Amino acid sequence: MSFLKRLFRQRTKRVTITICGLDNAGKTTIVRYLVAGEYKSTVPTMGVNREVIDLPNLQMDIFDLGGQLDFRGIWPEINEKSDGLVYVVDASDYIRLDESKEIFYNIINAQINPLIPVLILLNKCDLEERLSRIEFINAFDLPSLGNIKWACFVTSAITGEGIYDAFRWFIDAFQE
Ligand SMILES: Nc1nc2c(ncn2[C@@H]2O[C@H](COP(=O)(O)OP(=O)(O)O)[C@@H](O)[C@H]2O)c(=O)[nH]1
């Protein structure tokens, strides 16, 4: 390995990220968007998808966890080792909002290290019938997260809206 490469590697921080949320929230589409810089169609995730994204001084090893009930059993083990959590909610899925909230707090209270950054994405904001950010923050009781370092961004993995700002915040959270 070259001297420069070694130097560069030393400066590169590696983090393990998990992406959770109900099936169909848009998790895989968001990861694909991060990789490709544009919308790409996806198929439902069976188990775990892993994707490594290299940024100038951060390497993100992303575990995209299948949201179906069958696969949630493997979440705790992966979340325990995680340096950062991305939690994705479908802003148009009013019916499963409570289910998503329950899962979210289960991860927060029982699966992750409370010091890691938590990025919450209210996804599918391109759809007309959807929760607003304020409605969502109230419904999910996000202020009750207290000292956890969290942020909530409104995103669309189809148009790309909000993705840059959301991940800018997330990446910055690892540089502190
Ligand atoms: N309208 C809209 N559809 C989306 C968005 N993100 C994902 N989808 C669609 O939602 C479905 C589920 O997406 P997927 O990424 O597989 O969800 P996952 O189960 O959470 O990984 C797919 O049909 C996606 O095209 C979005 O921001 N807006």
Ligand SMILES: [Mg+2]
């Ligand atoms: Mg998926």
